[in-house]
Amino acid sequence: MEIQMQYYLLLGVVMFFAGVYGFITRRNLIAVLISVELNLNAVDINFAVFNRYLYPGELEGMFFTIFAIAIAAAETAVAIAIIINVYRNLSNIEVRNLDQLQEPTETTEPEEKA
Amino acid sequence: MEFTILIVLLPLLTFLVLGLLGMKLKACTSGLIGTFSMGITALLSYATAWLYFTGAQVDGVYQKWIPFNIEWLRFTDALHIDLGVLLDPISVMMLVVISTVSLMVHIYSMGYMKGERGFERYYAFLSLFSCSMLGLVLAPNIFQMYIFWELVGVSSYLLIGFYYTKPEAIAASKKAFIVTRFADLGFLIGILILSFYTHTFDFLTLTSGDHSIFAEAAGTTFMGGSVMAWALALIFMGGAGKSAMFPLHIWLPDAMEGPTPVSALIHAATMVVAGVYLVARLFPVYYFEAPEVLAMIAYIGAFTALFAAVIACVQTDIKRVLAFSTISQIGFMMVALGVSGYGGHHGLGYMAGMFHLFTHAMFKALLFLGAGAIIHAVHSNEMSHMGGLRKHLPVTHITFLIACLAIAGIPPFSGFFSKDEILSAVFAFSPWLGGVMSFIAALTAFYMFRLYYNIFWGTPAQHEHTPHEAPASMTTPLVILAAVTCVAGFIPFGKFVTSDSADYTIHLDPFVAGMSVGIALIAIIVATLFYRKASSIPVRLAQTFSGLHRAASHRFYIDEVYLFVTKRIIFNGISSSIAWFDRHVIDGAMNGMAFLTQRAALAIRGFQSGQVQQYAVVLLSGVLILTILVVFLLCC
């Protein structure tokens, strides 16, 4: 007997909301980024499954997945570059320190040493 | 005659130059600039007077000339405000008075103010004052007059407060400004009412004798008086404020805190007669439209004259004595105007008032300048610090004596003639009032000689150094003014200034003249007995009438009454409740709004924490709620 499509989708749901939970609770920026990867991955699975089960003759879902993977890679690279820069400036990468858009006076940014 | 506009513009230019560049100039230079410019202004004024009085007479009546006029603000065809120059006998006469006294004061101040801080500022203010006073008298319409009227008030304020480090001077300048400003409110309202009904500001139109322009106001009455009477009474209120008529006189004695030459110029000779000039300027209107107001002016003038003369008898500060004397003499002028009729012999009072204005300006300026020389010598205003100065200050002594004789009404000095004319006019109006005025004249002679003897005779006071005569820059104006005082009485004044601008020949009334000289002599003799040598009579008199004496020393408690009214009644009763309303209701509403805004902001600022994760929670919650809504509410 074939595996029902819903199982795959439920798998994606659990993965996605695990990512959401991580995004909300984690304090480390890299951990947040990892959670985002989980989200993306869940979406990728959905694409592939829909393509496979509902439109087997087409390739749209697969290509969406491929492009999503490529974009995820790009996003990760840039995000990590930013994180490293943040780490240089603040000596840590905790999300709660990144609230300078709120009130510039409250957060004291250490002087950048040459 | 277009050059007459320069009479106003030149002092203005001097004011600007000295005011803007004064700091860069040497003190001496700025003094010279000011004096030189005033000299030219005086020459221009004399030229104007000469040209006017020789050229303006047509059929024995002086015409009114407007040699310069520009339209400034246009409201309607009939109602527009012009700036210009009006020449008629009184304005030309005032030109001569103002420029002469101002020139004298300019010269005198070179010596008196020497080495003072702010010398150039002083001269700048003097120029400003001269400019505004000249503009006032030359105004061809009542609105220009009002503008310059206020400018005069401002420059007076600045000059009284010249020693701005002295608290008394500050208080005095504020008092003068506020009191006159209060009176000017009445003036402004009066102008507005007048122009509302007559549709004009023009003096020429107002005084042309054409009654049709007042026709519109004829039927209108307000609280029992015709509306024109109210307007004119309110205009007189402005004049009463500037001319220190009772009960608005309280600022003038305090204004003596200013430099003495300023007192001579502003508070004796020129500004304080602005009210008299105003009434004289609108005299036909007063006479024809509101004779009852004219009568009121006469009674106010008489009361003020008496009141101030009584106070002057007991003051010990020489400048205050002179200040009250000024008030009293202005009262005389007001009485003269008030009792006057129009034209010919009936207009005697008008002529006499103007004549007295002229002579009084000269000898009162002389008195003040003399007082300045005395203060310069002994460094005090108090009579008790003086005495026996006649040996040390011979020039001042002689000129002061001449001025005293003039104000007392002894022939042949100028005061005799003008005062005599006033008394004649008053006797013609009402013998009873004439008697009162004669009594005041006697009082005048008495207090002036009390002043004179206390300064120059009596027991010499101890001085740190021997008093010495003032420098030539100060004595020269004294001598010039004394000379003018000696001869001014023989000017055929009736040829120049009369109520209807027609010729009038002055002839002395032997009864009135003899009586006034007689009572003046008696008063002088009494003063001589009391004060020539140390005598116990004044003290005993003061003890006998101790109540009156104390009241007069305290200026009849008018200041206290004012303080009571303003502080107790107005401040406590009205202002404080308004202030409470303002603070609690108006401000409260504003503060409440601000408070609510702040509270609301504090309440919602949590949303903008800058924490991305918080945003994510909110975003997701929103998405979920929307999804639930869509799925369960819309699709089912």
Added chain:
Amino acid sequence: MMELTLQQAGFAFLSAVILVFSVMTVTTRRIMRSATYLLFVLFATAGIYFQLDYSFLGAVQLLIYAGGIIVLFVFSILLTRSQREKDPVRRRKVVAGLLTAGVGAVLCGGLLCTHLFGPSQLSEGEIEMHRIGYAMMGTGKYQYLLPFEAISVLLLACIIGGVLIARKRK
């Protein structure tokens, strides 16, 4: 008793791995472990793709995700080691996260189970590689040259941007 096919057994295994490790990824307190669990999840996802007969997709997943991104993560974790080895979590955040994630998961799961999808036309067999290649490089309908080029430009931009951002300022 239902007989388990190989396919079903594989799916059961992969889904178990994904479920367990994706939850552990977000719950573990150590960042390095978190990255490792993510690696397992990604491997299992690749397995899912293989199972769906998307071998190319699975290969891409393994190459880029497991091979590239995870390495990036590990390096950046090592580079930005903070004083706190463990990542503490706040109670309020946990509550908020649990609530949001729980409600969302229940909602989506419920929708999935109740929604009727169209008939599945599962066809066996691998997609030929040359078909993928033509679709990717073609310019016709259902062909993806333009997005492909756009992605390559994006990647180039990311390389430059990443270098520019992470570069040490003198």
